[in-house]
Every structure is written in C-alpha cells, then in structure tokens.
Amino acid sequence: MNTRNIIRILIVIWIAVWALFLVRPYFKKGLWKEYSALMRLSLDDKRAFVAGHELYGFIRFASGSIGPHSSYKIIGLEDDPLSYRRAVYYLYPNIDREDPEFLLVYGKAGVSYEGYGLFKALTDDEYILRKI
C-alpha cells in the first residue's frame, strides 16, 4: 500500500472519529437542551444557569445583604470546590476571610456559631449570620 492510500485511510478514520465525538455529547449529555436554553437567557440568567439557580440566588441575596467590601466565610460548600470558587468569584469585592464579619450558610439548617447571630434569612437552610 502506498503512502497516498495510507493518508487517505487515516483521513477517513480521522473524519469518522471527529464526527462521532462532535455529535455524541448532543445525545449523551443533552447538549441541545442546554444550548437552546442558554440562547434565550440574559447574561445574569446564564450565570444562574451555569452556577445553579439555587446557589446563584443565594449569592445574589448574600451580596445584596452584606454590601460590598465585607468579609465573609461560606458554610456548606466545603465538599463542592467548583461551586465554592464560583461563589467567591461572584461575591467579590466581598472577601473570603478566616475571621469574617459574616457567615454565609448555604444548604444547612440550624447552624450556630459562637459570637454570631442571625442577620438575614432567605430560606430555612440559606441564611446569613453576623458577628455580634
């Protein structure tokens, strides 16, 4: 078999693999639904879509409540580093600190910390504690 034929065969295999992995996520992961939903959304709704509506709603609630340049710590995202990083990003210029003014509690009901009292609540398990 000459080189030209080998190249042709490789190109055919290449195109087949290309097409397969191009199309597969649309069926396997339902990309159609995701993209068609995203196309209709505003920028802020897109952020909510990627971060999760519940978490993003809580972030908006928290940033609106504590005001800019406050220090905070998030309780409840310890096992979800990606959501935690997104929250830190969206909450900036509020700053994540070890000894914060606010504790932002997400997804945990009845959390209490010494020296902190309830400041504002969005739901039973989404609320803000403030240093007393």
Place this chain on the structure above:
Amino acid sequence: MTNIIRLSAWFIVVMASGWSILTIVLYRRPILFLPEKLALSYCVGLGFMTIEMALLSFFKIPFTIAAMVFAWLPFFIAAMAIGYISKGMGLLHRKAEDDGNRFSLPERFFIFGIIFEVGYALFRALIKPLEAYDAIAIYALKAKAFYLASSIPHDFLKVLGDPISHPEYPLLLPLAESSVYVFLGYLNDLSVKIIFPLYYIAGLVVLYFVVRRFAVRSAALLFTFLLATIPHFNEHATIGYADLLLAVYYSASFFYLLIWIRERKAAFLILSFLLSALCIWTKTEGILLTSVNMTIAFIYILRFKKDDLRRGIIYIAANAALISVFLVTKRLLGLQVHGNIVGLNLSEWFGSMMNIKRIPFVLYEFQIQFFGPKKWNIIWIIFIVAFLFNFRKAFMETLRPVTLAILCILGAYTFVYLIAPQEAIEWQISKTTGRFLLHFLPVVVLWLALLFRDKDTEV
C-alpha cells in the same frame, strides 16, 4: 449593539498595537504573509497590552481607554512612518505555483471543516459565561479585582481573600480579561470569552502559513484541518484557561525559530524571542518551553558562523535574562508557592529526584491521553506510529529540531512530575497531562506535516 461596538474598539486597538510592534521590530523585512501578520498582531498586541497595563499599574496610572490607547500612539506613528518609508507594509508576497489553482474537492472539505470548527468554537465560547474551575479561580477573579481597582493593587493577593488559587501565575490572561472590561465599561464575563477563539483562529492561521513554507497548499490545509478538529484544542478555545494561549505563543515561537535555523533571517529570531517572552508572561510552564527553545537554538548555533552564531547567542542570553528577571521578581514579591518546583532549593531538587516510583503513574497517564480519541482524535497514535516507522528520518534535516523539541518537552514534563514536591501527585498528573500535551500540540502537527511533505500528500 453598544457592546459590539466597544468590543470591536478593543479588538482594533489590540490589532493596531500588535501590528505596530511587529512592523517596528521586523523593520522593512518582509518575512510574514498578510493573514499571518494579522494573526500574530492579535497575539502580540494583546500580550503587549497586558505588559502595558502592568506598567500603568507600576506608575499608578489607572486603567482607562485613553491611557491604554495613548501609550501606543508613538508605536502607531513609528509603524506608519516605516510603512511610508518602505512604500508598503513589509509583507511577504511570495506566490507558490499552486496558489492560483482552483480548490480541489478535498481542499474544499478541509476549508469547510476549519470554518465549521472556528464557528463552533465561537458559538461554544460565547454561549456561556466564564464558569470552569481554573477560569474562575485563577484568572477571572484576578481580572475582576484588577478591573474594579482600575489597576493591579500592590497588595492584590490580600484583597482577593485567603484561599487564592495559584497566586504565582503570570498575569497575561487576567490583565487581558481586564482590558476587555475596560473597553466594555462593565464586567461582562461572557463577552470576555472572545479572547479565546481569537487565539484559536490565530494559531490555525500561523500553522497554515508555516506549513505552507514547506509544503503544497493541500498539505497545509490538511494539517490545519487536523489541528482545528482536535477536540481538546477546540475545547480550550471555549473554557477560559490560559493553556491555549500558551500553546499558540510557544508553537509560534518555535516555528519561527525553526525557520530561522533554516533560512537564517534575523527577523525570524526576533519574532521567536518576542513570542517566547509572551510564553513566560502567560503561564509558569512558559519558562520550561522557552528553555526548550534555548536548548534547540544552542544545539544549532554550535555549527553556525559569525553573525548567525552571534545572533543565536544573543537570543539565548536574552531569553535567559527574561527568565531570570521573572523568577527574581516572583521571589521578591514572595510568590513562591509550596508545591511549585520553581521554589525548590538545591537540596530539595536532589531529594525530589528520588521519586522514581511515580514513573508508572506518568506513563499510565500518557498512555490514557495518547489513546484517548475523545480528546485527541488519533493524532498521538499517528505521531507514535509515524515516529517509529521513520525513526532515522525524524533526526534528519528539517525534522530534527522539531523531533528534538518534542522529545525535550516530553522529557522535561516527565521530569517535572518526578521532582514535583506535591504529595497527591497522582491527582496532579491526571489533571495536568492533557494540558501539558496541548502546549506543544501544534508543533506535533507541524512535525507530521514536515514528515509527510516529502511523501505524496495530494489527497
């Protein structure tokens, strides 16, 4: 609509800055084709705009459109003067025999494939705001802080909060994102993603014109198509990581070093140096990749004479100086991070070299990547088989520097895994191997193009 106009203004300023710099440093030496110069103008322009922003911060001048444009005025004027003196833009107009031919059916298919992938990358980038882990944790947070402060605050690591991800990383990407926000006038983490597909397009254009110097048009289109359709390369044009930027800067810097080795026109070496500098400014791995360029240059200049030898020595010395300045600056700023090999002292280096037991993990991960068509199609399989069947040829003539560069990088990254002081290195290896391979992927595609150019690549 205002968004598009402001984003276009950002793009024009970036392109004009890059064009001016290239026109000045290449001074009337026509070594680039027009689309190639435009592609490089974007990469060089954005890279130098971020350096300009770092300087503005140093002199406590806030980031404003006026400040960012005004700083380039002398460069615009100088470039226009050079254009006037040269009675042209100093472009390469070499026409190959097959340039005027009609496109064959396979060529049309490759062009369709490339255009489709470019469109798809633009779509995927601009449908979602920044959201991937590193994109947010390492780059976007810093970009947001810089934009809101209109500067790089001298204590920016403190204002970002306690758990900072990779504070020691170079600032090209965060500053590039901030530059978009400055032009938009607000923080838009969706529009800012235009940065990435534009690098993707630039990388494809540069590869096409570099391959075109060595091979026929259909081969150049074929290998550009291959690069464009590698899923991992395309994906990185959409997710907001700095790895694609590094891949484009490094590959282009190596390509022009290779052409200099072949043609010995000093302008190629200057271009390679500029792009190497931007590698260092993009990611820490840029130091390693620039060192590979220096190694390749060193191997070749040993047999060069007089002017070429002198130029090669200056190239190596200038790169070494840049790396030293970068490392010293990081040390002065206290940006040495636990787990980073750059921060190791000599005894730690030797102590870490005993991590031989990691080799199976590294080889296993390489194997997963090489035989993973979901990320790479069959590019690595083709490369490995072609390398084994053309072992002697791989170390002959034009292929030799490319082969040496690929082997150097593979060896260097393996070595980094062996000496890295992290304890959970298996996790680290599994997370980073794909990105490391991406950094020199266009060089691998060029290697294949050079190998097959002597064979009959008309398809």
